[in-house]
Amino acid sequence: xxxxxxxxxxxxxxxxxxxxxxxxxxxxxxxxxxxxxxxxxxxxxxxxxxxxxxxxxxxxxxxxxxxxxxxxxxxxxxxxxxxxxxxxxxxxxxxxxxxxxxxxxxxxxxxxxxxxxxxxxxxxxxxxxxxxxxxxxxxxxxxxxxxxxxxxxxxxxxxxxxxxxxxxxxxxxxxxxxxxxxxxxxxxxxxxxxxxxxxxxxxxxxxxxxxxxxxxxxxxxxxxxxxxxxxxxxxxxxxxxxxxxxxxxxxxxxxxxxxxxxxxxxxxxxxxxxxxxxxxxxxxxxxxxxxxxxxxxxxxxxxxxxxxxxxxxxxxxxxxxxxxxxxxxxxxxxxxxxxxxxxxxxxxxxxxxxxxxxxxxxxxxxxxxxxxxxxxxxxxxxxxxxxxxxxxxxxxxxxxxxxxxxx
Amino acid sequence: xxxxxxxxxxxxxxxxxxxxxxxxxxxxxxxxxxxxxxxxxxxxxxxxxxxxxxxxxxxxxxxxxxxxxxxxxxxxxxxxxxxxxxxxxxxxxxxxxxxxxxxxxxxxxxxxxxxxxxxxxxxxxxxxxxxxxxxxxxxxxxxxxxxxxxxxxxxxxxxxxxxxxxxxxxxxxxxxxxxxxxxxxxxxxxxxxxxxxxxxxxxxxxxxxxxxxxxxxxxxxxxxxxxxxxxxxxxxxxxxxxxxxxxxxxxxxxxxxxxxxxxxxxxxxxxxxxxxxxxxxxxxxxxxxxxxxxxxxxxxxxxxxxxxxxxxxxxxxxxxxxxxxxxxxxxxxxxxxxxxxxxxxxxxxxxxxxxxxxxxxxxxxxxxxxxxxxxxxxxxxxxxxxxxxxxxxxxxxxxxxxxxxxxxxxxxxxxxxxxxxxxxxxxxxxxxxxxxxxxxxxxxxxxxxxxxxxxxxxxxxxxxxxxxxxxx
Numbered sequence: 001x002x003x004x005x006x007x008x009x010x011x012x013x014x015x016x017x018x019x020x021x022x023x024x025x026x027x028x029x030x031x032x033x034x035x036x037x038x039x040x041x042x043x044x045x046x047x048x049x050x051x052x053x054x055x056x057x058x059x060x061x062x063x064x065x066x067x068x069x070x071x072x073x074x075x076x077x078x079x080x081x082x083x084x085x086x087x088x089x090x091x092x093x094x095x096x097x098x099x100x101x102x103x104x105x106x107x108x109x110x111x112x113x114x115x116x117x118x119x120x121x122x123x124x125x126x127x128x129x130x131x132x133x134x135x136x137x138x139x140x141x142x143x144x145x146x147x148x149x150x151x152x153x154x155x156x157x158x159x160x161x162x163x164x165x166x167x168x169x170x171x172x173x174x175x176x177x178x179x180x181x182x183x184x185x186x187x188x189x190x191x192x193x194x195x196x197x198x199x200x201x202x203x204x205x206x207x208x209x210x211x212x213x214x215x216x217x218x219x220x221x222x223x224x225x226x227x228x229x230x231x232x233x234x235x236x237x238x239x240x241x242x243x244x245x246x247x248x249x250x251x252x253x254x255x256x257x258x259x260x261x262x263x264x265x266x267x268x269x270x271x272x273x274x275x276x277x278x279x280x281x282x283x284x285x286x287x288x289x290x291x292x293x294x295x296x297x298x299x300x301x302x303x304x305x306x307x308x309x310x311x312x313x314x315x316x317x318x319x320x321x322x323x324x325x326x327x328x329x330x331x332x333x334x335x336x337x338x339x340x341x342x343x344x345x346x347x348x349x350x351x352x353x354x355x356x357x358x359x360x361x362x363x364x365x366x367x368x369x370x371x372x373x374x375x376x377x378x379x380x381x382x383x384x385x386x387x388x389x390x391x392x393x394x395x396x397x398x399x400x401x402x403x404x405x406x407x
Numbered sequence: 408x409x410x411x412x413x414x415x416x417x418x419x420x421x422x423x424x425x426x427x428x429x430x431x432x433x434x435x436x437x438x439x440x441x442x443x444x445x446x447x448x449x450x451x452x453x454x455x456x457x458x459x460x461x462x463x464x465x466x467x468x469x470x471x472x473x474x475x476x477x478x479x480x481x482x483x484x485x486x487x488x489x490x491x492x493x494x495x496x497x498x499x500x501x502x503x504x505x506x507x508x509x510x511x512x513x514x515x516x517x518x519x520x521x522x523x524x525x526x527x528x529x530x531x532x533x534x535x536x537x538x539x540x541x542x543x544x545x546x547x548x549x550x551x552x553x554x555x556x557x558x559x560x561x562x563x564x565x566x567x568x569x570x571x572x573x574x575x576x577x578x579x580x581x582x583x584x585x586x587x588x589x590x591x592x593x594x595x596x597x598x599x600x601x602x603x604x605x606x607x608x609x610x611x612x613x614x615x616x617x618x619x620x621x622x623x624x625x626x627x628x629x630x631x632x633x634x635x636x637x638x639x640x641x642x643x644x645x646x647x648x649x650x651x652x653x654x655x656x657x658x659x660x661x662x663x664x665x666x667x668x669x670x671x672x673x674x675x676x677x678x679x680x681x682x683x684x685x686x687x688x689x690x691x692x693x694x695x696x697x698x699x700x701x702x703x704x705x706x707x708x709x710x711x712x713x714x715x716x717x718x719x720x721x722x723x724x725x726x727x728x729x730x731x732x733x734x735x736x737x738x739x740x741x742x743x744x745x746x747x748x749x750x751x752x753x754x755x756x757x758x759x760x761x762x763x764x765x766x767x768x769x770x771x772x773x774x775x776x777x778x779x780x781x782x783x784x785x786x787x788x789x790x791x792x793x794x795x796x797x798x799x800x801x802x803x804x805x806x807x808x809x810x811x812x813x814x815x816x817x818x819x820x821x822x823x824x825x826x827x828x829x830x831x832x833x834x835x836x837x838x839x840x841x842x843x844x845x846x847x848x849x850x851x852x853x854x855x856x857x858x859x860x861x862x863x864x865x866x867x868x869x870x871x872x873x874x875x876x877x878x879x
Contacts, residue, residue, distance in 0.1 A: 120771050
């Protein structure tokens with residue numbers, strides 16, 4: 001993320017516009033490559049300290065007249081670094097030794113500074129070391145998540161928007177011709193970053209027969225305080241927006257004490273780095289899929305899911321979806337040890353909607369306090385729920401699917 | 408006729424630092440509260456900030472409205488204070504005033520007058536889970552240590568690498584802000600140490616997202632701008648008790664004096680200072696930059712990065728500041744003062760880390776800054792308190808709250824124009840001891856901008872009794 005001083009934008013009337021760079025500009029690609037060479041050259045140059053990196057990148061940063069731009073690229077690379085302590089030398093212990101000696105000399109009346117310093121430095125480990133050499137500028141680069149030069153420039157453009165959104169209290173996103181899979185991913189991010197959305201179905205302004213979805217996205221307390229508390233969450237969420245195929249974003253951004261309007265859409269050419277959010281599939285899920293395919297004949301796991309509108313406009317995205325040979329679809333939502341609040345909400349919603357084609361699986365690790373009793377007393381859970389340890393068993397799920405295939 | 412709403416109890420739930428309010432009998436709530444409650448389309452019910460929990464519950468009770476409280480997530484505790492000490496009269500007075508204010512108020516007591524003990528008395532009085540919020544990691548450790556001794560139970564810590572939440576927990580403001588949306592329902596009582604930090608747009612969420620019905624603000628410097636004062640009053644409560652340094656001097660606090668020492672720059676540095684200052688001020692004048700304007704500093708930085716001579720001007724600005732803050736003559740004077748106060752415990756304050764480390768390298772004495780790792784900072788403070796280290800240098804982390812009762816000499820090598828910072832620094836050396844006479848030196852580079860800065864920061868009752876150059 002870029003710090004305030006590195007965000008480049010223009011104000012025109014009531015609008016604010018981020019200053020994007022051309023990601024195929026050969027000069028900028030060269031600067032990105034030069035910077036990456038420094039950060040990615042640990043093996044060639046041996047260990048690099050933070051201070052040495054600063055020295056090495058300085059000529060590259062100054063090679064372009066736009067210092068904010070090069071500073072911004074550098075900041076994005078620094079965010080990808082892992083630094084550790086300085087060399088293998090116990091500085092705190094050595095300092096303790098010299099501070100104790102200094103204390104003795106001071107207590108015994110060291111009035112002549114030169115004599116005092118000479119006596120301390122004599123035979124001290126610090127004759128060859130800076131006493132505070134373990135300060136941040138001496139930290140060693142131990143890890144760096146590399147990327148391609150073009151990727152860095154794409155990240156930079158995205159970070160320009162994120163830098164502005166840090167000062168927004170809410171954003172309005174319109175998604176045209178939404179694909180359920182895209183939306184599901186978007187809402188996963190929304191949930192992940194603890195944001196809320198006020199959702200409306202609207203007519204697509206461009207293609208009249210098509211539908212579009214409008215979402216006002218903010219944090220729980222946003223309607224109460226015009227707070228920018230959620231600015232960071234909104235900024236981190238933004239790459240999920242620009243990963244959509246067709247989108248528009250509106251935000252009111254505070255800058256220099258005034259409010260400016262930020263308008264963006266897919267024509268800005270921004271590239272999201274959240275492309276692979278759902279690419280990782282936990283091993284347990286892969287195993288469950290394989291076992292289910294091998295052992296269950298009546299049902300198969302379906303890839304696509306329509307979302308279910310839940311309580312208080314919550315959008316439910318089931319974890320697994322099953323379809324039988326007659327076209328009957330049943331969903332399964334799983335609740336793990338950190339899902340108590342969501343489970344209570346879901347039970348309330350399901351009790352009020354007993355015909356939902358939704359099975360509930362609850363991890364036994366969640367059964368603390370009064371939750372066992374709540375589940376026992378839930379008619380919905382008795383019929384469509386089950387308990388599991390870590391991940392559900394195929395036989396248990398298959399049995400429950402058969403039992404509930406008629407609802 | 409019975410109100411139909413009475414049959415559907417209101418439901419109150421805690422949600423990420425706010426309260427979700429279902430079936431709310433709006434007609435039974437006072438206008439002052441209604442103004443702070445909004446209907447949230449996103450979740451189809453009313454919502455308000457969590458800090459309104461206490462007035463909301465009281466209003467529902469007053470209106471005989473049925474409600475289900477699913478918001479609070481705490482139960483009473485059985486606490487016992489393990490101490491032979493009785494509160495001092497000024498502590499008893501503060502505690503009583505706070506109780507009279509409905510256990511939601513701010514007390515202003517000088518540093519060293521026992522604010523921690525007062526808070527412990529309040530926790531003991533309430534017998535409920537309590538969260539103490541402090542500005543620094545050093546204070547986090549200090550509070551946790553004292554409370555552990557006083558209550559004889561493990562104290563939770565949130566911040567500085569710790570994340571253990573227990574019935575009594577101490578947190579930094581930063582960690583409280585990050586975590587309050589998750590833990591804001593777990594404490595009945597919040598103590599805001601150095602509560603003048605609260606009004607900042609970020610810090611205030613530590614108060615507004617907690618439902619704690621009981622609140623205590625502690626500060627030695629309650630003077631705030633009007634808007635900030637209103638925020639503290641809304642989120643904690645009114646100022647219920649204020650006791651000044653001079654009221655406790657010689658009784659609870661050590662007698663003290665402050666001395667301003669003007670230090671002439673060395674001739675070459677004086678010339679260098681004058682030249683760099685001229686370059687810097689010419690630029691400021693030429694571009695009509697006013698640092699009184701809110702964005703004057705940003706304007707200066709922006710012009711420095713855009714104008715052809717900007718880099719040179721910015722370097723000149725930094726250089727004149729460096730000379731005024733840490734000229735050679737000042738450093739020699741620091742050595743003289745260290746030598747003159749042999750056998751005493753000395754804290755040296757600087758405005759920036761660079762000067763702190765410069766002095767640390769020069770005199771080979773410990774430096775405590777935000778870069779100091781937790782284990783080492785704990786050891787530095789312990790060794791300083793025990794007398795193993797007679798001198799400790801710090802830029803800002805020792806400005807507030809940290810208890811170093813044995814320190815009797817303070818040397819301000821450089822600082823900002825902030826009155827609060829100056830009063831807090833004085834407070835570090837005021838805790839009473841046997842025959843202790845505290846003295847605070849303020850080194851000013853003569854003929855530099857430091858003279859003006861010093862005059863600004865001395866505008867406080869604690870300094871008024873001293874003449875321009877130090878003596879009573």
